[in-house]
Amino acid sequence: MIELAVIGGGPAGLIAAREAARAGASVIVFEEHMEIGEPERCAGLLSLSGLKRLGFSVSGKYLQNVIRGAVIKTSNGRWRILDAGRPVAAVVSRSIFDKEAAKQAEHAGAEIVCGVRVKAVKRDGGEFRITASDSIRQSLWVIDAEGAGAALLRRFIGAGTEPRKWIPIIQLIVENHGLDKRFVYIYLKDYLPDLFAYLIPIDESLGKLGVASRSPDLKKLLIRFLGEEFPDVLCLNSSSHVIYTGSPLDSTILFPSRLVPVGDAAGHVKATTGGGVIMGGLIAARIASAIAASLKGGSPERPLAEARKLIKELRRMAYLRRLIGRMNSPLLEILIAIATSKIGNSYLSRKGDMDFQISSILGSRF
Numbered sequence: 001m002i003e004l005a006v007i008g009g010g011p012a013g014l015i016a017a018r019e020a021a022r023a024g025a026s027v028i029v030f031e032e033h034m035e036i037g038e039p040e041r042c043a044g045l046l047s048l049s050g051l052k053r054l055g056f057s058v059s060g061k062y063l064q065n066v067i068r069g070a071v072i073k074t075s076n077g078r079w080r081i082l083d084a085g086r087p088v089a090a091v092v093s094r095s096i097f098d099k100e101a102a103k104q105a106e107h108a109g110a111e112i113v114c115g116v117r118v119k120a121v122k123r124d125g126g127e128f129r130i131t132a133s134d135s136i137r138q139s140l141w142v143i144d145a146e147g148a149g150a151a152l153l154r155r156f157i158g159a160g161t162e163p164r165k166w167i168p169i170i171q172l173i174v175e176n177h178g179l180d181k182r183f184v185y186i187y188l189k190d191y192l193p194d195l196f197a198y199l200i201p202i203d204e205s206l207g208k209l210g211v212a213s214r215s216p217d218l219k220k221l222l223i224r225f226l227g228e229e230f231p232d233v234l235c236l237n238s239s240s241h242v243i244y245t246g247s248p249l250d251s252t253i254l255f256p257s258r259l260v261p262v263g264d265a266a267g268h269v270k271a272t273t274g275g276g277v278i279m280g281g282l283i284a285a286r287i288a289s290a291i292a293a294s295l296k297g298g299s300p301e302r303p304l305a306e307a308r309k310l311i312k313e314l315r316r317m318a319y320l321r322r323l324i325g326r327m328n329s330p331l332l333e334i335l336i337a338i339a340t341s342k343i344g345n346s347y348l349s350r351k352g353d354m355d356f357q358i359s360s361i362l363g364s365r366f
């Protein structure tokens with residue numbers, strides 16, 4: 001009998017596995033792909049503070065570039081700059097980052113099995129019966145970290161994240177972008193109302209370029225964007241996936257059921273940007289600590305309270321995203337102009353936090 005089964009070997013599942021194993025629980029992680037971190041479908045823009053909070057080095061082998069700010073091209077063609085004046089974020093290779101997370105989880109004692117898909121989870125008395133592609137296992141707790149789609153979770157609890165808030169996205173690895181590698185580039189386009197397009201430099205030439213839209217013509221929109229902004233780049237690689245811009249599930253409510261969703265499966269993503277690695281990882285770590293405490297007969301309340309606070313922060317970002325979505329272009333232009341003004345830049349560089357966007361702006365410490 002396993003104490004904790006984790007479905008999904010992405011960052012949320014692996015960080016949860018690491019925390020539970022460190023606290024003494026017996027943990028197994030099921031990953032359907034043959035290799036952790038593959039296929040890579042992420043821009044890998046992670047705050048340096050978030051990496052530290054998650055217990056990852058800011059100079060690990062996964063590091064590709066260091067970022068100090070963002071350049072925003074608004075829909076009327078104006079360029080605005082947010083410059084922290086110091087390094088604030090890392091661009092990482094998600095493939096190598098996830099492998100490092102797996103190494104940490106294994107080092108803590110977790111078992112990771114790759115190439116094994118969990119097909120069904122059923123409650124069987126006081127435990128769970130997990131039907132995987134290679135075997136049937138029993139476990140006392142389950143963490144569902146299966147990522148976007150979360151088919152098992154929907155089958156199990158009959159609910160999930162907001163379906164319309166998952167935006168299809170195509171990401172390209174491009175060569176010859178010709179931009180300053182110290183900044184990320186955000187493009188607001190009237191024909192891309194669901195999310196901004198981006199270019200995240202890996203170096204002076206290579207970059208990750210993403211275009212997201214619910215339109216069935218996403219490929220055409222990508223070609224239009226490339227023609228307008230990057231006519232000279234060479235495309236080396238392309239991947240398609242979805243990115244979440246909705247409200248998070250409150251996993252702590254599901255804690256008593258002993259099957260708890262984390263990461264993208266629970267919509268633990270910053271709805272303002274679609275970034276889910278840091279906040280998803282922080283919440284997953286708290287949920288895992290709460291499970292480990294329960295297994296030892298202790299109180300899970302403290303880590304659960306911390307998880308609740310993190311989820312509240314995400315909920316407020318989802319609210320901000322909805323507000324932004326309702327703004328007309330002129331109003332958005334004004335807000336961006338204020339944020340990128342001298343005073344705005346100075347305030348954000350002192351107080352801003354990429355992950356705790358709302359509490360840092362409101363000045364409430366997390």
Ligand SMILES: Cc1cc2nc3c(=O)[nH]c(=O)nc-3n(C[C@H](O)[C@H](O)[C@H](O)COP(=O)(O)OP(=O)(O)OC[C@H]3O[C@@H](n4cnc5c(N)ncnc54)[C@H](O)[C@@H]3O)c2cc1C
Binds near residue numbers: 032
């Ligand atoms: C194009 C793109 C760019 C992004 N850029 C950023 C960014 O710059 N910064 C950022 O923070 N976030 C970014 N994100 C979001 C980020 O990738 C996700 O939030 C993050 O990967 C979520 O981690 P996770 O562990 O919850 O899910 P995932 O990383 O999706 O991992 C889930 C894992 O579960 C496995 N799995 C699923 N079902 C089963 C099953 N039944 N049995 C066994 N295994 C299963 C999958 O194979 C997968 O490996 C981006 C996303 C996309 C699509």
